[in-house]
Amino acid sequence: xxDTKPTTVDNVVEMRHICKSFGTVQALSDVHFELRRGxxxxxxxxxxxxxxxxxxxxxxxxxxxAGDIFVNGKAVTIRQPxxxxxxxxxxxxxxxxxxxxxxxxxxIVLGLPGGMTINRRSLSKHVREIADQYGFExxxxxxxxDMSVSEKQTVEIIKALYxxxxxxxxxxxxxxxxxxxxxxxxxxxxxxxxxxKSIILITHKLNEVLAVSDRVTVLRKGExxxxxxxxxxxxQSLTDMMVGRSVSLEIDRPAPTNVKPILKxxxxxxxDQEGSxxxxxxNFEVNGGEILGIAGISGSGQRELCEAIxxxxxxxxxxxxxxxxxxxxxxxxxxxxxxxxxxxxxxIALAFVPEDRLGMGLVPSLDxxxxxxxxxxxxxxxxxxxxxxxxxxxxxxxEELQIVTPDVFTPIRRLSGGNVxxxxxxxxxxxxxxxxxxxxxxxxxxxxxxYTIYNLLNEQKEKGVAVIFVxxxxxxxxxxxxxxxxxxxGRVTGIVDPRVTSKQDIxxxxxxxxxxKEKGADxx
Amino acid sequence: xxVLNVIINLINAAVLAGTPLLxxxxxxxxxxxxxxxxxxxxxxxxxxxxxxxxxxxxxxxxFGTGGMIPLIIAVIFSFIMGCISxxxxxxxxxxxxxxxxxxxxxxxxxxxxxxKFFGEVLGHKAGGFVAVGQETKAMFxxxxxxxxxxxxxxxxxxxxxNWLVYFALIIAVIMxxxxxxTRSGLSLRAVGESPGTADSAGINVTRYKxxxxxxxGGLCGLAGMYMSMVNQKGIWVTDCVSGxxxxxxxxxxxxxxxxLRAIYSSIIFGGLTVMYMRIPIPGLPTAIYMMFPxxxxxxxxxxxxxxxxxxxxQPASTGLNxxxxxR
Ligand SMILES: Nc1ncnc2c1ncn2[C@@H]1O[C@H](COP(=O)(O)OP(=O)(O)O)[C@@H](O)[C@H]1O
Ligand SMILES: [Mg+2]
Numbered sequence: 001x002x003d004t005k006p007t008t009v010d011n012v013v014e015m016r017h018i019c020k021s022f023g024t025v026q027a028l029s030d031v032h033f034e035l036r037r038g039x040x041x042x043x044x045x046x047x048x049x050x051x052x053x054x055x056x057x058x059x060x061x062x063x064x065x066a067g068d069i070f071v072n073g074k075a076v077t078i079r080q081p082x083x084x085x086x087x088x089x090x091x092x093x094x095x096x097x098x099x100x101x102x103x104x105x106x107x108i109v110l111g112l113p114g115g116m117t118i119n120r121r122s123l124s125k126h127v128r129e130i131a132d133q134y135g136f137e138x139x140x141x142x143x144x145x146d147m148s149v150s151e152k153q154t155v156e157i158i159k160a161l162y163x164x165x166x167x168x169x170x171x172x173x174x175x176x177x178x179x180x181x182x183x184x185x186x187x188x189x190x191x192x193x194x195x196x197k198s199i200i201l202i203t204h205k206l207n208e209v210l211a212v213s214d215r216v217t218v219l220r221k222g223e224x225x226x227x228x229x230x231x232x233x234x235x236q237s238l239t240d241m242m243v244g245r246s247v248s249l250e251i252d253r254p255a256p257t258n259v260k261p262i263l264k265x266x267x268x269x270x271x272d273q274e275g276s277x278x279x280x281x282x283n284f285e286v287n288g289g290e291i292l293g294i295a296g297i298s299g300s301g302q303r304e305l306c307e308a309i310x311x312x313x314x315x316x317x318x319x320x321x322x323x324x325x326x327x328x329x330x331x332x333x334x335x336x337x338x339x340x341x342x343x344x345x346x347x348i349a350l351a352f353v354p355e356d357r358l359g360m361g362l363v364p365s366l367d368x369x370x371x372x373x374x375x376x377x378x379x380x381x382x383x384x385x386x387x388x389x390x391x392x393x394x395x396x397x398x399e400e401l402q403i404v405t406p407d408v409f410t411p412i413r414r415l416s417g418g419n420v421x422x423x424x425x426x427x428x429x430x431x432x433x434x435x436x437x438x439x440x441x442x443x444x445x446x447x448x449x450x451y452t453i454y455n456l457l458n459e460q461k462e463k464g465v466a467v468i469f470v471x472x473x474x475x476x477x478x479x480x481x482x483x484x485x486x487x488x489x490g491r492v493t494g495i496v497d498p499r500v501t502s503k504q505d506i507x508x509x510x511x512x513x514x515x516x517k518e519k520g521a522d523x524x
Numbered sequence: 525x526x527v528l529n530v531i532i533n534l535i536n537a538a539v540l541a542g543t544p545l546l547x548x549x550x551x552x553x554x555x556x557x558x559x560x561x562x563x564x565x566x567x568x569x570x571x572x573x574x575x576x577x578x579x580x581x582x583x584x585x586x587f588g589t590g591g592m593i594p595l596i597i598a599v600i601f602s603f604i605m606g607c608i609s610x611x612x613x614x615x616x617x618x619x620x621x622x623x624x625x626x627x628x629x630x631x632x633x634x635x636x637x638x639x640k641f642f643g644e645v646l647g648h649k650a651g652g653f654v655a656v657g658q659e660t661k662a663m664f665x666x667x668x669x670x671x672x673x674x675x676x677x678x679x680x681x682x683x684x685x686n687w688l689v690y691f692a693l694i695i696a697v698i699m700x701x702x703x704x705x706t707r708s709g710l711s712l713r714a715v716g717e718s719p720g721t722a723d724s725a726g727i728n729v730t731r732y733k734x735x736x737x738x739x740x741g742g743l744c745g746l747a748g749m750y751m752s753m754v755n756q757k758g759i760w761v762t763d764c765v766s767g768x769x770x771x772x773x774x775x776x777x778x779x780x781x782x783x784l785r786a787i788y789s790s791i792i793f794g795g796l797t798v799m800y801m802r803i804p805i806p807g808l809p810t811a812i813y814m815m816f817p818x819x820x821x822x823x824x825x826x827x828x829x830x831x832x833x834x835x836x837x838q839p840a841s842t843g844l845n846x847x848x849x850x851r
Contacts, residue, residue: 022849061724062849082726097721099714101834109707110714111725117705145834159725 011070012037012167012198013058013089018067020053022414024406027053031067031224033217035167038196040189042209042230045219046242046446047418048404051202052094054219055169059091060084071167082111090160091169094202096152098144104151105140108159130161134191135184150181157188168192169200174208175444178298186212204446206235220244243448251454251479254462256290260323262435262466263309264332267318270304278304280490282318288434291457291467293481293498295474297510301490302470303355306437309468310352311340322348322435351433353424355440355470357417361424364413368394368405371412372427397426401452418449425456436460439470454480474503488512532680534795534802539689542794544569544750546692548772549779549786550699551743555610556776557703558736559716560617561843563628565744566769567635568609572748573764574639576602578646580656580758590659598749606745609635610738618733621845632769639748643760656758664688664753688750693787695743700784712736716839719846729846747772771797774821780828780836793817 015033019026028050035041043051056062058069060081069076071087078084084091098107105123124140131138136154144152153173160168170189174182189199189212201213209216209230216233218225218241225241240246263286272278279301286292294302307313309320321332324347335343343350354360362371372390394408401422405415412420425441438457442450457480461467471477477484478498486494486509493509508514548565555562562568579601583594613631616622646654666673669683703709714722715732723729751764775793779786800813828836 059724080726081724085726091724093724097718097724099717099721100840101717101837102710102714106710107721109710111711111722111727112707114707116707118707118710143834 010036012072014070015054015058016068016070018054018057018069019065020050020057020062021065026222028057028064028222031219031222033224034227035198035200036215037198038193039214040193040199040201040212042213042216043200043202043219044206044209044216044238044242046221046448047204047444048221048416049219049242049446050222051219052171055091055171055200055202058084059089059169085160085163085165088164088166089169090163090165090167092153092156092160092171092173094171094175096156098152098155100145101143103141103143104138104147104155104158107144107155108140108162110159112163127158127162130158134161134188134195136188149176150178153177153185161192165197167198167200169202171202172204172444173201174203174205182208204444204450206238206447209233209238210235218242239447242446247448247451249447251451251476252458253480253482254458256287256461256482258464259287259289260464262286262288262323264321264323265309265318266321268305268308268315268320269317270308270313271316272304278490279308282487282490282492284485284492284495286435286466286468288464288466289461290482291461291469291480293477293484294468294470294487295477295484295506295510296487298472300487300510302439302487304490305487306352306354306439306468306470309435309437310350311335311338311343322350324348349432349434351428351431351436353421353428353436353438353441355443357420357424358413362412362420365411367411368397368403368408368423371423372397372430375427375431393427393430397423397430401426401456417444418446421445422449422452425453429456429460433460433465435466435468437468437470440472441469442476443472450476474506478503478506486510528677530802532677534798535681535791536684537798537802538791538795539685540754540794541798542790542792543685543689543692544747544755544768545772545775545793546696546786546790547688547750548744548747548769549775549790550692550696550783551606551740551747552772552776553740553779553781553783553786554699554712554743555737555740556781556842557712557716557839558733559719559839559841559844559846560613560733560737561624561628562610562613562631562737562740563625563773564609564613564631564635564769565772566765566767567632567638568606568741568744569635569748569751569765569769569772570639571609571635572602572606572745573752574642574646574748574760575605575745576749577654577656577752577758577760578642580660580753581646581650581654584657584660590657590661591663594656594660595663598753599746602745602749603742604745606742606748607738608741609745610741611734613741614734614737617845618730618737621847624843624845636765639765640762643762647760654760656753661758664758686754688746688754696783696787700782703783713839716841719841720848723846723848733846744769744772771817774818777838778817778821778824780824780833781838782836792820796820 011034013035018028018031020028031054033054045051053062057064060078060083063079069078076087105127108127109118109123127140136158138154138158173185177185192199203209213230215227216230216238217227220242236249239249265282265284268279268282269277270279296302304313308315315336319334320336322335323330324333335348358364369387369391372393373385376390377385391408397403398405398408403419403422405419412423421441441453457467457469469481481498484496484498485492486506488510489512493512548569552562552565576598580594580598583597584590587593609631613627616627617624664686666684666686673679673683703713711722711727712732715727715729719729748765751768756764771793775786775789779789796816800810
């Protein structure tokens with residue numbers, strides 16, 4: 001409590017000397033933060049650098065161990081979320097805080113003072129007014145469990161605005177949005193800025209930072225690094241500040257060596273829940289020693305494709321042929337209809353990093369050792385499990401992949417997203433697969449962690465593993481893939497060589513249009 | 525005509541047997557809506573049963589009169605005793621963050637012992653066994669509606685009950701209205717579904733959890749009083765609650781967490797528990813009859829999980845304790 005006065009009244013929020021630790025983890029130490037009226041400020045930092053923690057302190061979820069907070073020039077104490085929105089601070093959390101069985105309107109009005117009963121008609125009207133003012137689309141009566149992520153996010157933002165928020169915190173809002181939805185969000189943010197509202201944006205996508213924000217504040221490992229004007233910043237300069245040293249932003253693409261077929265998918269057709277075709281007559285091959293990228297607008301069948309290959313999705317037609325060696329002969333074995341366990345028994349070395357890490361990939365409440373053991377215990381015989389070897393693997397992964405964790409016995413839900421992803425990828429690679437499938441492996445990851453993952457994939461490729469990389473960032477896909485398969489509405493619209501194909505052409509394929517043969521489609 | 529009479533008599537008996545279930549179920553629904561899974565209902569009912577009887581008995585001694593005063597004291601004592609049991613549960617699970625299942629089961633065992641122990645103590649004090657006077661007993665008997673009761677069909681179907689039957693109905697209706705229509709009810713449901721959401725919306729999670737669990741406990745206490753004062757007619761019987769607390773927990777599931785649906789489900793359950801006396805099937809042991817409510821619960825569980833109606837499911841955070849800084 002050294003200073004008692006803020007430096008300028010222009011700052012709507014000023015945080016000084018903020019410290020916060022969780023057990024032995026020092027999440028923030030002596031952090032400064034300033035937000036000006038009517039600006040969009042990006043808060044940048046690697047996974048686990050304390051961005052969410054700092055914002056949670058501002059919104060009353062966490063209480064700081066030390067430090068001062070000023071709002072509109074006055075020293076304040078924020079003990080609970082209610083104190084925060086009494087100060088007109090609203091936060092949209094990374095993991096939405098919505099009640100699933102409530103409608104949008106009920107979520108919005110939740111916890112607000114007022115009459116004994118709720119006048120639903122006037123509530124819906126007020127919600128629509130706010131929506132119209134900023135250009136949101138919302139159905140106040142729709143239940144949250146029927147909503148897409150972007151609709152849920154809309155509800156969250158309106159919830160904050162309905163409470164009169166002038167200071168809006170958005171924690172990684174774009175991690176789950178499609179590019180179109182992101183553009184719409186940014187338009188809304190600009191409209192709010194015109195309305196003299198101040199916005200704090202947390203994102204890992206540096207091009208978004210450059211596109212929408214006025215200033216950028218950088219944190220690194222719980223410490224305040226600097227604040228710069230966006231117009232003076234570049235992707236490279238921001239990355240260097242975040243990581244603390246100069247990093248190369250080139251993604252390697254080592255030339256494929258020793259290419260040999262591993263997986264052949266023929267006329268694969270699967271149905272979705274409604275019974276329409278989620279995958280329609282899909283044909284392709286994957287070779288050891290190369291990375292096959294899969295591009296497409298989200299929901300074009302990527303998930304079904306990966307899950308079908310992993311034996312997790314029922315197949316209606318076609319075959320999935322996996323090259324195995326039986327009695328010294330190479331044969332193509334059809335694995336359609338086998339479940340993951342039967343695949344393992346057949347000796348098919350397949351590893352899958354699913355999109356939904358904490359739902360499908362890992363058990364959040366278990367520690368690293370146990371999560372690794374889940375994959376490991378079947379290899380060993382005997383009644384008792386062997387905990388020594390998974391522990392060794394865990395410790396090795398922590399070192400090799402620079403996983404930030406107090407120890408290997410911390411439940412992984414306490415770790416930040418990037419570290420969780422490293423554990424999952426590390427565990428899968430450790431099984432020495434011949435086919436490695438990764439779906440959106442860098443979603444929510446900071447730039448440095450993303451590059452660690454790219455390097456891991458390239459290492460596997462050089463070892464002769466066949467890698468399938470389902471991604472959303474077309475630039476990355478084009479840089480890392482040896483061949484790029486484009487899905488549109490469940491059909492393969494092209495398998496192209498990304499070295500010689502333009503981004504525009506791939507964009508057209510993603511929209512389901514064909515491109516001229518001469519221009520490079522089907523060139524491989 | 526004879527068949528109709530049998531049916532009406534069965535319905536009468538079902539309603540009478542279902543009323544303590546309705547009270548306890550309403551209480552447990554309120555508790556679970558706050559995210560607290562209190563398995564201690566059986567014990568809470570025992571605590572309410574002995575507190576109610578003891579209250580009535582002491583009131584008779586102190587005031588030297590039966591009737592209204594012992595009735596009021598019995599109601600207040602059993603309700604407060606139930607509230608105290610809810611308070612114990614809340615302190616342990618909300619403030620000290622003890623495991624909810626363990627706490628609930630312990631409360632069930634503790635409350636049962638509490639009731640039986642003080643029942644014996646009271647018996648000694650009363651010189652043999654406890655029994656309230658005729659006047660007090662009459663207060664828990666059927667209400668005299670005069671001619672109305674005689675009206676064929678309507679009278680026999682609707683006006684042959686004690687006051688607690690109508691009271692329990694009103695409580696269930698009020699609770700349905702509270703949960704679905706009021707602002708505070710919305711907050712309570714949010715606490716049970718997603719305490720983190722409620723908290724960040726400025727709702728005092730701790731206060732709601734305490735409030736709902738304590739009032740819910742109070743209702744369980746009243747249900748216990750029903751067992752000792754109505755079912756056993758103001759005489760202490762060691763096994764007076766006899767598993768009704770467990771039935772109430774099953775009934776919460778059967779009525780899919782809705783106090784309004786609990787009204788008819790409690791009558792169905794009440795009917796199932798008295799059926800062995802009314803419609804005996806030769807050769808079918810009573811024990812099998814006693815299983816019917818539980819079998820019905822399992823069937824409802826299966827049906828609701830097939831239909832997957834999200835609104836009919838247990839509040840999502842039931843059984844989990846909340847701590848703001850945990851993730
Ligand atoms: N509730 C919590 N309990 C324990 N550790 C936490 C908690 N919240 C955050 N942490 C730790 O604090 C550090 C900062 O996390 P966070 O603020 O989420 O990072 P960011 O949002 O920048 O990715 C991480 O090491 C994380 O594991
Ligand atoms: Mg974060």
